[in-house]
Structure formats: C-alpha cells, structure tokens
Amino acid sequence: MSGLIPLTERELKKWYRNPVFFITGLLQPIFWILLFGSSFNLTSVFSGAGAAGTREELAVFGTTSYITFVLGGILTTSSLFTALFSGTSIIFDRRLGNMSRFLVSPIHRSSIVFSKILSTTVRILVQSIILVGAAALIPGGLVLSNGMSLLGVLIIISALIMIAFSFSAIFSIIAIRLKRQETIFGIINLINLPLLFASYALFPSKFFPAWLATVAEYNPVSWSAQAIRYVILNGTLTGSVLQQTMYYMLYLLMLTVFMLVVVYFVSEKEIRD
C-alpha cells in the first residue's frame, strides 16, 4: 500500500491548510452541542414536576442532563455528516485530473479510496475531541456521574472510528463511478435526515412508535449512539448493559469489516479516469 500514506498526507494537508474548511470543521461540533444540547433540551420538559419529574427523567434518559444523554448521539451524527462528504473528493480528483496521476502510479487503486476514508476518520476524531471538550465546558453540560473507565474510552473511540469508516466507505463507493458532484450531494440530502431521525441518536427509544423503533434497531447510527451513551451514563459497564453495548460494537465491527472488503474489491476494479 505505498500510496496510502502519501495520499492521506495530501488529504490532511488540504484540510488543515484551508482555513475555511478547517475552522468550519471544528466549529460544527461546537454548534451541534450548543444548539442541540441547549435549545433542544428535552429533559427540561420533565423538570417542572419536582421529585416525581426527576424520577421519570432518570427512567427515560438515565440522566437529568440532556447534553449528557445526547452526547453519544451528537458525536455519532457529527461523524456521520462529515463522513457522508468523503466521497466528493474522489469526484473532484477525477474532474481536476489528479486521478490520472494516481492511476499510472504503482499504487493499489484501493489506496486512493482508503486515503479518503482514513483522512476523514482522522478529521472526525479531532472534531470529536473538540465536541467532548465543548460539552464538558458549557453550563449544564456533560456530567460523568458514574465516572469513566479505560474500556469506556476505548469503546467511544472505536465506535466513532467504525461509524466514520463505514459511512465514508459507503459514500466513497457511491462516488467511484460518478462524474458529477451534484449527484452525490443529492444522495446525501436524501439520506442524512432519515439516518438521523430513524435512530436513537437524539431521542430515547421510549419515544419511538414500534415500527420506527424496529427501523432504529437496524440503523448503525443507533448502534454507535447507544454504545457511547451507555458508556457515558454508566461509567463502568456491567451485566445486561455491557452485553447490549458489546452487541452494538459487534454489529459495527461487522459492518466495518464488510465495508473494508467491499471498498477493496470495488475500488481495485472500478476506479477510473
């Protein structure tokens, strides 16, 4: 894979050297947490009813802080929205001519696509760190009432990596043969809201009608959001919560491995000028 490292370097240089691209990428997670976490504060609905309200609140959300509840969802969604665009640069490379150089170089064709996926994943991890920082700093923000374990941190990081990887992979594959970036923007617009709202990213499962809950159970966004949420709410995972989290992680891992194989074979064969 002699192409993967230089191509990923290229992508990252293009990212951190473009001030608008770089700063908006870093501001986006802060907006997410400020606007969603504050104005969308669902837990406040319950807070008027005194001790009974708090009990209900804890039963539904597992916490009295909506930001604490929603952080796993926002981390996942912000990763998702960044990942959706990772395919567009493949189209630009082809339109601008850079692709012609890659195709005559002795590199695996899949490394062109993997470099997009890898650089997107790096960007998402940087965004996520900022997001967690912002969530912790704002008033009424993140409360780790049950602490945090090393396993928990590992789960958060790997869930985000797997979501970033899988969705950048899906959208890179879509872009491999496309000639116009408008097409991929159309697909992104079509798919982003259903992915977000048919998941447990922003709302607890108790809010969902049965049919939507079934859909949400199969949505990878839910898997990552729930796994991260369990870690944040519980600190140390035990019993059935640990089991459920591990199931979500396993689904994510299966999706990631599947996408890894698909990207490899499709891009080796199909990528072209």
Added chain:
Amino acid sequence: MVHNGDKMSEDYIIVTEKLAKTYPGGIKAVKGIDLKIKKGQIYGFLGPNGAGKTTTIKMLSTSIKPTSGTSTIMGYDIIENSMEVRRTIGVVPQDLTTDEDLKGIENLEMVAKFYDMPLNDARKKARELLELVDLTEFGDKYVSTYSGGMRKRLELIVGLIHDPAVLFLDEPTLGLDVQTRTKMWDYIRKIKNEFGMTIVLTSHYLEEVDELADIISIIDHGKIIVTGTSEELKKSLQGDIVEATFASPDQAKVFGAYVNAIDPTFPKENVVRMKVKDSDREVPAIMQYMMKNSLSPTRFNVSKPSLDQVFLDYTGREIREEEAGDTRKMQMNMRRLRR
C-alpha cells in the same frame, strides 16, 4: 515505407500486437495497433483529436485495459505485470495532474513516495528536476500560483521523478502559446539527451512531431496508417515540388517535357509545376537540361513536402483542430492554463 522490419526483439522497449480498445457503447477507439519502439528513440503519434492516440497511451500506461491484443514494455506485460510496468514508465497525461493546494516540491515528493523512494533521494531528485525546467525558485510556491507554462513544466518533471526508462507524453503542449511551446520542446530534447530516455509522444501539432520525433506513426480512426522517419514519410510522397516561371509559354512547354518530371501541370501557361523524386539529385540534371535547351526561368523554386502534405496524402484530409475528445475536461484544463 514501413519502418525497418524485425531485428532482434531485445532492441525494442515497447512491443504491441493488435492492441485494441472498444469502449462501452461500442466506440472502437483503437482498432488493432502493432508497434515496435526502439530504445532511446522519440516516437511520435500524429493524428487528429479522437484518432486513438490518448487511448493508446492510456492502455500502454495501464490506466485502462485493452479489449484485445497484447503489449510488453521492457518485457513486462501491460495486463499481467501492470505494477512493474508502472514502475518502469513515467507518464505525463493530458490532464493537469498536480494538486493546486500543494507546493510544487510537495507534489514531486508525494509522487516519489508512490514509488517508495527514500525521502532524501526524492528531495535531491526533485531539486534537480526543478532546475532542469527552470522552476528552482518556484518549488516552494503553491501550484495554484503557477502560470500555465510553469504548470506544464511541473507536470513534465512529475513524470520523471523516479527515473523511468520510458516517458509517455500525451499532448505535452496542448493549449500553450507558441513561445511556451518552443520552450517545452527544448526541455523534451534535454530530457532525451541527458537521461537517454525513450519517449513516446502524441500530438496533433505537425510541427511538434516533425521537430521532436525520430519515428512518426500517423494514426487516424484508431489505426496506424503509416510509420517512418519524418524524412521517409516526406519521401514516400514520391517527390519534391519544382515550380518554374518562364518568359514565354513555349519555353514552359519544353520544360514540362523534362524526362524525370512526374505529373507536370501548368497553373499558368508560362508556369510549370512538377514533382521530382529527389530534388537534391534532380536539380543539377534539371539545370543541365535547361542549359541544353536554352531555357532561362524568371523564377525557380524547389519545395520539399511538409508533414502537412504527408498527412493530407495518407488520410485524405487536413488534420482537424479541436474536435471530439473529452471537451469538458479539455476546456477545464485550458481555463486553468490560461492564468
């Protein structure tokens, strides 16, 4: 007038047999090409846009797979050993392939890494190449600040960073002004002489091929029509043109009866135009003939055939400018070059 036949096959760096490409939709871009390219030559493909030049180069440089036929470069099969082929060759595609958001030197270093070159070697080679094309002071500038000519020069050396044995140049001066074009020719000659590289060049500019190529293949509608040196091709037209003007029509008639004249015509009654096989040998004989018959021309002109005439003669038409091809990409490239 086909270029000299089979010698030992190891003399040839590139050999192709019946190489053909049909694109989806049934467009037959290349219809079976046989090539033998010798080491150290500049081999030129001359043909209009859409003739199959770029498709041929893309097949040889392993960007696209041929539909049928075979080819080897330095003994490596372009399909079976495509990675080895890519390590052996350097390519300067028609597109602008360098990244505008990176510096000149960063583009060179990135491509060097594709070839697993150690960073120090890559830096040294990059500096050397920048100097070769007079871009030394611009290596640390972003490519987005380059002019069109500088951009093309950078493209040229990106294809050279790993010291390839063969260099493919696809329309190296497309869209450049005449002055910049001449400068590019100098660089290409310099590359041939300094690195002893075999160069395969495509162009639809007659002067470019005439100026640079040792061997020329005229290609049209996906087929090679004729191959030879520029001299051979011109000679194959069966002669140079001799035109003489005389004081009287009678004298012209006598001159028109010259024994070695081919197709003598009389554009005016006192003007004779004829073809002769080889003007260098024929002119002295013509002079003697004129003295013997007391002919005294008021004007006498000998012209060797140009590659234009060769093209016209073999394809039955003038070489077309700007047609077919990927116009969208070409326009985009032109726009970027114009800055």
